[in-house]
Amino acid sequence: MFNPADFPKPALIPVNGVELEVFEAGRENAGKPIVLCHGWPEHAFSWRYQVPALVAAGYHAIVPNQRGYGNSSRPTEVTDYDIEHLSGDLVALLDHYGYEDATFVGHDWGAFVVWGLTLLHPSRVNKVINLSLPYQERGEVPWIEFMEAVLGGDFYFVHFNRQPGVADAVFAENTFQFLRNLYRKNEPPREPQPGMALIDLARAETPLGEPVMSDSELAVLVSAFESSGFTGSINWYRNLDRNWHLLADVDPIIQQPALMIYGDRDVVARSEKLAEFVPNVEVVSLDCGHWIQEEMPEETNQAILKWLERQDAM
Structure with missing residues (x-):
């Protein structure tokens, strides 16, 4: 297990009208930047096994x-x-370090941001590595509208948008329980229940499956969310339809070399059309759930490093 004390110490860096808490390592390797973008409800700490x-x-x-x-x-x-705003923060982070471009790695929502960054600022991204969330095709209907029609009002993306503040408050009241119950692997299959699944999860006394992380690792996330609350992070979901409009006029094809890592037991759907939108993509599947880089850190590192090595050799 990882000792949280071994994670790099952060610095607060002003970018794009905000300050970002940034953890970095390997400054001696200046010139070969790789930017790791976490998902929800995560933290930079979710990359603890990849950084070394x-x-x-x-x-x-x-x-x-x-x-x-x-x-x-x-x-x-x-x-x-x-x-x-989210992609602008990353561009400004590159400017801060004096980099023209970098390799970007994203998991979950971080992957959405990396795909979007690559569409909006293609010259700043030299390679893309995304975990869990494939490229999301921009269909005829805004995303939340589409989800509401197909999955209903209790689906968490829709709920976050249509009932602002409700889930945020439940998660904040049950921060430890919510994160403990969410970060699980090898969960037994269960029947879908009516109601808002994540609110039910936050209120569940007993977690299912096995923990993804040790108590000391989980404590890092619990402490961060007890301090920040959940509203800022959930606001990412509240911009999904806005993002759909913002991406209307960009070229939807990603030309950069890309690596897509899926978890075979992840609930996030794979993309049937990934190669149409990301023609230079290579796909790797690992035998794990959603928290790919934490459930199978060694295998994730091998997949990333081997792919990077092959790209550099080209």
């Missing part, structure tokens, strides 16, 4: 807590969490 491996392979690892998370700024305006 990347530094040993000669990379300058830059790991921000994105806006709304940890000790990074938490603007009050919902629209301050749209894809333009």
